[in-house]
Amino acid sequence: MELQIESLEGGIYLAYSVDGDEKMLLRDGNHDPLKFSSLCQAKEHFKDQQYHSACLVHLSAYDEMCGENIAAGIPLKTDLQWY
Numbered sequence: 143m144e145l146q147i148e149s150l151e152g153g154i155y156l157a158y159s160v161d162g163d164e165k166m167l168l169r170d171g172n173h174d175p176l177k178f179s180s181l182c183q184a185k186e187h188f189k190d191q192q193y194h195s196a197c198l199v200h201l202s203a204y205d206e207m208c209g210e211n212i213a214a215g216i217p218l219k220t221d222l223q224w225y
């Protein structure tokens with residue numbers, strides 16, 4: 143299972159658990175999405191959990207601003223090497 147951290151505008155990071163084709167948003171005890179304000183904060187939260195890998199996913203808003211088709215945009219995916 144892979145831990146995927148998605149970077150959003152405004153310095154917000156959401157966490158997902160990815161198992162094959164299934165991607166699930168991780169939630170806290172109140173069923174709200176787990177949100178982090180930095181990668182360091184996310185790394186600390188997940189340090190004792192058993193994921194095979196972790197990656198950062200970043201979607202750029204610049205493609206949309208330049209008139210590109212955002213549906214065809216390919217996200218930047220970077221291995222975090224946490225595990």
